[in-house]
Amino acid sequence: MAGSERTKMAAGEWYTCLDDELEALRVIARDAVFEHNSLPPGRRGNIGPALKSLLGAAGEGARIEAPFHCAYGFNIFLGDSVFLNAGCTILDTATVRIGKRTLLGPNVQIYCAEHHKEVAGRQAGLEIARPVEIGDNAWIGGSAIILGGVSIGEGAIVGAGSVVTRDVAANTTVVGNPARPAGRG
Template identity: 35%
Template sequence: MDLTERPTPDPDRSEFDKMVAGDWYRYRSGPELAEMTNSTQRTCRRITALYDEDRDAAYALLTGMLGTAGENLDFRPPMYLDYGSRLHIGRDTFINGDFLTLGGGEITIGNNVLIGPSARLYTPIHALDVDERRAGYERVLPIHIGNDVWLGGNVVVCPGVTIGDGSVIGAGSVVTKDVPAGVIAVGNPARVVRTIGEPE
């Protein structure tokens, strides 16, 4: 994505259509976007309220609002999502409490993934120009987390990042660039420290 490209008005498309296409859109001016996020956030609150009393109902609410949900998805509330339909989670994945996905970029989480508490997945990039930022322009980039990945607690994954299969991201790390498969990455910004299986 060319971040120097400037937003241009396009009244013939909805803000949602622009968002899904990865174009500049105004998240404050599209009523359909506000309704989608409000509806998703209401559902997240209902899931949290239901979880202790009727776990099956909470699970059904969660899987029903996601884009896709694999078998044996396990989670702990609370969970905070902006657009449930833009999140895809594979089978046998576990998501610990205080999980947050922000923005309308597509997020794909693979199979057998472990996500620690307070993980944050951010997809939006705001305009650099102050006037355009005040006007609410942003774009989104997808996030892809491969199979068998482990994200430690308080990990932040930034827009456009791919984390390869089997990799481990240390607690508190901020992942700003792609991480290859089969490595351990830690820090802010996260850096690969070794390949899994290598001596420490």
């Protein structure tokens, strides 16, 4: 017997997002995100209580500014002193690991889901989830987009507005769409 859609998603296989169990999990995440985004900053703290309990991990001093959006929450792992500025979106259909002391500028978007290339597959809700890993001490500039399956090395810098479609080596600065090492044409 084939596994559940959630099991397929976690295994990096094609799954349909048009699934009652996955929708129920997204509702839980939406409620946690709503609380986080609605609480006064002094009551919210670094991360709203429901969102913090939903996350896979939130290291000491990790902070998420409001507004924030995520798909599931439980696939997000934040290291110590990670900072996500206002407007960040993480579509965490796969694991998203963000290393210690990494900074994400405003409106950074991380998209783990890749939709099917065929129209019929998209209409059926077929997706495949690809993880994202960002190393320690990285800096992701405002409005950057990081696609699934990408690793960004320790100390790397992603320029504002860049679209990261492939791995970024440690201590490298990338810019543009698609993002490429700075200084190269």
